[in-house]
Each structure stands twice: as structure tokens, then as C-alpha cells.
Amino acid sequence: MNYLSGIWAARYFWWHLSMSDLRSRWRRSFFGLFWSILQPLGLTLLLSLVFSRIFGMRITEYAPYILSGMIMWEYVAGSVIGGSLAFVQADAYIKQTRHPLAIYTLRNALTGLIILVTASLALILWVLLVMPQNFGWCWFAALTAFPILGLVAWPGATITAYIAVRFRDLPHALGLIMQAMWFVSPIYFEAATFRNGDLHVLVDYNPIYHLLQIARAPLLHGEWPTLANYAWSLGTIVILGVIAVLVGRASEKRVIFYL
Amino acid sequence: MTNAIRLRNVNLHYASVAFRERSLKSLFATWFSQSRTKRDLTDIHALKDITVHVKQGERIGLLGHNGAGKSSFLKMVAGLYPISSGSRDVRGTIRSMLDLSLGFEPDATGRENILYRGLLLGLSPRAMRSMEAEIVEFADLGEFIDYPLKTYSVGMQVRLAFAISTSVGGDILLLDEVVGAGDARFMGKARARIMNLVEQSEIMILASHDLTTLRQLCQRGLVLADGHIVLDAPIERAIEFYEEKFSK
Numbered sequence: 001m002n003y004l005s006g007i008w009a010a011r012y013f014w015w016h017l018s019m020s021d022l023r024s025r026w027r028r029s030f031f032g033l034f035w036s037i038l039q040p041l042g043l044t045l046l047l048s049l050v051f052s053r054i055f056g057m058r059i060t061e062y063a064p065y066i067l068s069g070m071i072m073w074e075y076v077a078g079s080v081i082g083g084s085l086a087f088v089q090a091d092a093y094i095k096q097t098r099h100p101l102a103i104y105t106l107r108n109a110l111t112g113l114i115i116l117v118t119a120s121l122a123l124i125l126w127v128l129l130v131m132p133q134n135f136g137w138c139w140f141a142a143l144t145a146f147p148i149l150g151l152v153a154w155p156g157a158t159i160t161a162y163i164a165v166r167f168r169d170l171p172h173a174l175g176l177i178m179q180a181m182w183f184v185s186p187i188y189f190e191a192a193t194f195r196n197g198d199l200h201v202l203v204d205y206n207p208i209y210h211l212l213q214i215a216r217a218p219l220l221h222g223e224w225p226t227l228a229n230y231a232w233s234l235g236t237i238v239i240l241g242v243i244a245v246l247v248g249r250a251s252e253k254r255v256i257f258y259l
Numbered sequence: 260m261t262n263a264i265r266l267r268n269v270n271l272h273y274a275s276v277a278f279r280e281r282s283l284k285s286l287f288a289t290w291f292s293q294s295r296t297k298r299d300l301t302d303i304h305a306l307k308d309i310t311v312h313v314k315q316g317e318r319i320g321l322l323g324h325n326g327a328g329k330s331s332f333l334k335m336v337a338g339l340y341p342i343s344s345g346s347r348d349v350r351g352t353i354r355s356m357l358d359l360s361l362g363f364e365p366d367a368t369g370r371e372n373i374l375y376r377g378l379l380l381g382l383s384p385r386a387m388r389s390m391e392a393e394i395v396e397f398a399d400l401g402e403f404i405d406y407p408l409k410t411y412s413v414g415m416q417v418r419l420a421f422a423i424s425t426s427v428g429g430d431i432l433l434l435d436e437v438v439g440a441g442d443a444r445f446m447g448k449a450r451a452r453i454m455n456l457v458e459q460s461e462i463m464i465l466a467s468h469d470l471t472t473l474r475q476l477c478q479r480g481l482v483l484a485d486g487h488i489v490l491d492a493p494i495e496r497a498i499e500f501y502e503e504k505f506s507k
Contacts, residue, residue, distance in 0.1 A: 005459060009381070010381070013379055017364075020504055096362055167286065168281060169282040254274060256339055
């Protein structure tokens with residue numbers, strides 16, 4: 001509780017750091033904010049052109065599947081990999097003041113979340129144009145994907161940040177791990193593809209599938225996410241949260257020695 | 260509530276893992292090579308059995324050679340370093356000026372950095388905006404204040420950092436050497452400003468090699484050597500002791 005109030009007390013600080021990240025990201029580019037929309041959109045077009053041929057699906061419906069998978073996965077993977085450097089980047093701040101260290105990973109998670117929100121505008125627009133029949137009350141459920149993903153990314157980044165401050169080559173290893181997780185999850189490939197290959201396990205017991213489903217079920221199918229989707233997502237949040245708190249409690253004070 | 264610092268039998272160790280090679284690679288390497296003979300780096304015992312009470316209104320000077328533990332002492336009081344044993348009880352808000360030039364966002368302008376630095380120190384955006392004009396004027400960077408920080412020279416960065424840090428007061432002031440860089444004109448201004456800040460603070464601890472400044476600002480002196488406090492006395496006595504014992 002004390003810890004949370006410390007994070008709250010420093011709210012102006014991490015909020016502004018996050019905004020400054022966004023500004024410097026968009027400062028010297030003509031399209032600015034729109035890059036966050038254009039980049040996944042362009043990649044999606046390319047991928048869906050190829051994949052729709054391979055799997056024989058209609059491109060207009062397969063493309064939003066890829067796009068939704070891409071932006072949400074990019075956010076989680078980006079936060080976990082990028083967040084692993086959060087303490088190292090913030091060393092100057094950590095050496096000068098005593099804020100809760102979790103604010104530095106919150107900075108990463110928050111920046112990424114804002115980019116995700118921006119990028120999801122393109123997805124929503126696309127779905128509205130191509131599959132207008134999906135629009136309905138269940139889209140409110142899609143909004144819950146933002147806080148849920150944020151609460152996955154934050155403790156995830158916090159855990160890797162603590163490990164990476166001790167083992168500086170972690171980001172390389174993480175890149176590999178995330179790539180492997182991407183490969184065995186229905187992110188670009190449809191869940192049906194896994195099921196057809198008798199790989200139900202990779203769908204039903206995969207938290208990544210359930211996390212993505214919270215936004216995908218309403219947007220792409222016009223359905224409410226299932227209870228199982230929420231249960232798996234909340235379970236992931238709790239487990240990551242507990243690990244992050246335990247790791248933090250054990251090593252927060254010693255981080256300054258490693259910087 | 261009165262401000263005070265109470266330290267009882269404080270020990271501070273720097274963990275040796277921090278300066279060994281640290282990577283997953285080396286971790287795996289030690290797992291696979293059974294011989295664990297190479298352990299040449301041990302924990303550094305930076306502060307040994309420190310017991311000090313500081314009351315409201317005291318001005319303290321820290322004396323000692325490089326590596327005697329002055330900076331470690333200040334950072335421990337500031338709560339940045341975790342103590343390994345003993346008790347540390349600090350009452351009052353701490354304002355430490357230890358590494359001034361640390362912590363700027365290179366892509367943001369000077370003006371934005373004033374805001375960030377203020378927020379880092381725990382102020383609200385509104386409070387910072389009201390102080391901005393005064394800080395800009397003191398730093399005296401001209402039009403550069405609206406340029407990104409990475410276009411600044413080292414001296415300019417120090418001036419900006421100094422202007423910001425000294426505009427925010429606190430009960431307990433921790434200083435590591437009064438002013439570092441800056442040209443002669445700025446040094447004069449900076450000195451006056453520090454004096455003002457020292458007057459406002461309830462407790463001040465200054466680590467310095469400049470004996471004149473110490474004499475001027477402090478009443479009580481702590482002489483540190485090899486992590487121990489070897490003398491705790493009025494500043495004149497402490498300086499005498501330090502000169503005769505260490506500077507031959």
C-alpha cells in the first residue's frame with residue numbers, strides 16, 4: 001500500500017516522462033503520430049496479401065486478424081523487451097532520488113499503451129468498413145483489452161527490468177523467447193490452423209490467445225469474450241503481479257549498486 | 260516535528276556482484292565450470308560503524324580524502340544506498356545535490372527539462388511553472404533555453420541543473436562540493452545562491468576539500484578515514500586535526 005502511494009505521489013513525474021518519450025518519438029517526423037498507425041497497417045497489407053493466398057482466405061477479413069494480433073503483440077513484447085532496459089536507462093534518476101522503481105517500467109508500459117490505442121484506431125476503422133455487422137454493445141468489452149494488456153505489460157516489464165539490471169545481456173535472450181512465444185501462439189496464424197493441426201493445447205491453455213481474444217471476439221466476430229478469456233487474462237495479471245512484487249521486494253534496494 | 264538525523268552503528272557494504280562481470284553467459288559459465296576458486300573481488304565495506312546524531316539547525320562539514328567515505332555517507336543519509344546493519348532515522352525532507360548534471364532528457368528542450376527535473380524532485384507541474392521564469396533567468400542561457408539539451412555544452416548543462424536544483428528547498432540539505440563547473444561570473448552568482456539555500460535549510464551537511472568554505476559555513480566537523488568517523492568536533496578543531504593528520 002505504501003508502495004502504491006509512492007507511485008501515486010510520483011504521478012506527475014512518470015506521466016511526463018512517458019509524454020516526453022512520445023514527443024521525442026514523433027518529434028522529427030513528418031507524419032508524427034500517424035507513423036504508429038501507418039507502420040502496422042503497411043506490414044499487415046503485405047502479410048495478408050501473402051497469407052491469404054497461402055491459406056485461401058478472404059484478405060479483407062484476414063487482414064484485421066493480423067492487424068489486431070500485430071499491434072497487441074507488439075505492445076506486450078515491446079514492453080517486456082524494452083522494459084528490461086527501463087532501470088538502466090533511468091540510472092541517472094535512480095541515483096538521485098528515491099522513487100519507487102516500478103514507475104520506470106510503468107513509463108514504458110504507459111508509452112506503449114498510448115501507441116497501442118492510436119494504432120487500434122486503424123483497426124476499428126477497418127472493421128467498421130469491412131464488417132459493419134459486428135458493431136454492437138460487445139465492443140465495450142474490446143475496450144477492456146487496454147487496461148488488461150497494460151496490467152500484463154507493466155509487471156512483465158518490471159520482472160525483466162530487475163533481471164536485466166543484473167544480467168545485462170538479457171534483452172538478446174528475451175528477443176529469442178518472445179519470438180518463440182509468438183511462433184507457438186495464434187497471433188498471425190488463426191486459431192483454427194492450430195486446431196486443425198491437433199494443437200488445441202497451444203490455443204486453449206495459452207494465455208496469449210485469451211488475451212488477444214478479449215479484443216478479437218467483439219471486433220472480429222461481434223461476440224462477447226468468454227468467461228474463460230477473462231479468467232485466463234486475470235490469472236496472468238495476478239501471477240505476473242505477484243512475481244513482480246516478490247522480485248521487487250527482494251532486490252529493489254540493491255538495484256542502485258548494479259547501475 | 261523537528262528535523263533530525265540519527266544514525267546508530269550504521270554499516271554500508273557495496274555488493275561485489277555489482278562489479279564482477281554480469282551476464283547470462285558468465286552465469287552459465289560458472290555453473291558449468293565446477294572450480295569456484297576465482298573469487299578475488301569481495302564486498303567493499305564503505306562505512307563502518309557510524310554513529311552520529313544531528314539536531315535541528317546544525318551545519319556539518321565532512322572532511323576526508325578521496326575514498327574516505329564522504330559521498331557514501333551523504334548518499335546513505337539521502338536513503339539512496341541501503342545500509343547493511345544499524346539504524347538510520349532521518350526526519351525532514353531531503354534535498355541532495357550530489358550529481359548535479361545527471362538526469363536530463365537529451366531530446367527535450369531546456370524549458371521542458373526544467374519541468375521534468377522539478378517533477379523528479381517531487382513537485383507538481385503547477386509549482387514548477389510558477390518557478391520556471393526565475394530558473395530561466397538565473398541559468399542565463401539566452402535563446403538556448405528553447406533548444407534541445409543535447410546542443411548544450413557541459414558548462415551550460417551544469418548551470419541549468421544548478422539553477423533548477425537550488426530553486427527547490429528542503430529541510431535537510433546535502434551537498435557534495437559546493438559548485439563544480441561554470442565560468443567565473445556564474446560561480447559568483449552560484450555562491451550567493453548556495454549561501455541563501457544553506458541559510459534556509461534546517462540541517463546542512465557539506466562534503467568538501469575547500470577548507471575556507473567549510474570554516475565559513477559549518478560549525479561542526481566530521482573527519483572520515485577509511486569508512487570510520489575518526490573525529491567529531493567543532494569545525495576549527497576538525498580542520499586542525501585533518502590538516503595535521505592527513506596533509507603533510
